Amino acid sequence: MSEETTHLSIKDLAEDDRPREKLLTLGKQNLSDAELLAIILGSGNKTQTAVQLAQYMLSQNKYNINQLAKLSINELKKFKGVGPVKAINIAAAFELGRRRNDFDADEKISIKSSQDAYNIFKVRLSDLPHEEFWILLLNIRSQIIKQEFISKGGISGTVVDIRLICKSVIENSASSVIIAHNHPSGSLLPSAADKDITQKLKNALLQFDVKLTDHLIIGNGNFYSFADDGIL
Numbered sequence: 001m002s003e004e005t006t007h008l009s010i011k012d013l014a015e016d017d018r019p020r021e022k023l024l025t026l027g028k029q030n031l032s033d034a035e036l037l038a039i040i041l042g043s044g045n046k047t048q049t050a051v052q053l054a055q056y057m058l059s060q061n062k063y064n065i066n067q068l069a070k071l072s073i074n075e076l077k078k079f080k081g082v083g084p085v086k087a088i089n090i091a092a093a094f095e096l097g098r099r100r101n102d103f104d105a106d107e108k109i110s111i112k113s114s115q116d117a118y119n120i121f122k123v124r125l126s127d128l129p130h131e132e133f134w135i136l137l138l139n140i141r142s143q144i145i146k147q148e149f150i151s152k153g154g155i156s157g158t159v160v161d162i163r164l165i166c167k168s169v170i171e172n173s174a175s176s177v178i179i180a181h182n183h184p185s186g187s188l189l190p191s192a193a194d195k196d197i198t199q200k201l202k203n204a205l206l207q208f209d210v211k212l213t214d215h216l217i218i219g220n221g222n223f224y225s226f227a228d229d230g231i232l
Contacts, residue, residue, distance in 0.1 A: 019031055019035035019036070019038050019039050019050075019051065020039055022035065023035075023039070033054075033058060033063070033065060034051055034054040034055040034058055035051060035054070037054035037057065037058065037090070038050035038051040038053070038054040040086075040089050040090055040093050041053060041054060041081075041082070041086055041089075041090075042086070042089075043081070044081050045080045045081025046081075048080075048081065053079065053080075053081050053082070056079070057079055057082075060079075066126055066127045066221065067127070068094075069094040069127040070127045070128065070129050072129065073087045073088060073091055074087075076090055076091070094127075098123055098124065108143045108144065109143065109144050110141065110142050110143050110144075111136065111138060111142050111143075111144065111178065111213075112142065114214055114216065114223070114225035114227060114228050117136060117178045117180070117214060117216055117225075118216055118218065118223045118225075120136060120144070120147065121134060121136075121180040121216055121218055121223075122218060122221075122223070124147075125180060125181070125182035125218045126182070126218060126219075126221060128182055128184060129184055130152060130153060130184060131152070131153040131181055131182055131183070131184060132149065132151070132152050132153070132181060132182060133149075133150040133151045133152075133153075133160050133179070133180070133181040134147060134148065134149055134150060134179070134180050134181070135147075135148050135150055135165055135168070135177055135178065135179050135180075136177065136178040136179075136180075137168065137169060137172050137174035137177060138174060138175060138176045138177065138178065138213070139173075139174070139175055140175040142176065142213075145172050145173075145174055146168075146172055146174075148168055150164060150165060150179075160197050160201075162197075162200055162201050162204050165177070165179075165201060165204075165205075166204055166205065166207075166208065169205065169208060169210050170208065174210060175210060175211070176210060176211040176212070176213045177201075177205060177210060177211070177212050177213065178212075178213045178214045178215070178216070179198075179201065179212070179214075179215045179216070180215065180216040180217070180218060181194075181216075181217065181218070182217070182218045182219055183217055183218070183219040184219070185219065186219040186220035187219060188217050188219055188220075188222060188223065188224035189217075189224070190215075190217055190224065190226070194215070194217065195231070198212070198215045198226055198232065202232065212232065213227065213232075214226055214227040214228075214232065215227075215232065
């Protein structure tokens with residue numbers, strides 16, 4: 001049998017429950033998370049409509065969109081009725097949302113606090129299943145010059161090349177730097193390695209008269225700031 005005959009599609013829903021029609025008549029802001037996800041799915045499975053499948057997927061992730069966004073293609077495919085195409089569609093939709101937020105950095109946003117920095121980094125780091133290390137390069141007015149990816153690691157760590165950061169600082173004429181990485185475990189406590197790389201980078205940047213303003217650790221919708229804790 002074809003997918004069309006074995007899956008309950010949005011067309012099988014009652015008129016009032018069709019998310020596509022609801023979006024057209026009421027606007028996208030009036031759709032629930034499940035309804036928006038159902039539009040991406042397009043169809044459900046033999047026993048669930050697209051909306052019901054979307055509700056189930058959200059329930060299995062504590063109704064947390066960020067947690068759902070962390071799932072890999074293979075993890076998404078474990079849901080009955082979600083094949084490779086649907087899994088890719090979901091992953092692509094989350095990536096587009098992430099990239100849309102990236103444009104904020106092009107508006108010369110001033111970073112005046114650790115919360116400001118977190119608001120930039122959380123878009124990239126909050127929902128990753130592995131560690132990544134990023135930097136913000138700032139001008140003399142603490143405005144963002146550039147966001148830059150430095151390295152990617154596994155679940156428990158990533159390797160940071162201080163020389164690459166210093167090279168980028170010089171090339172972009174940065175006056176200060178904020179660094180950040182995530183802990184997929186959700187723990188916000190800095191490890192001995194986190195403290196070590198922070199001190200080494202701070203000392204290296206001083207050679208170029210550039211200040212390391214902060215180091216953020218991001219996990220589970222929250223963050224830890226070295227500067228706020230007074231250990232930078």
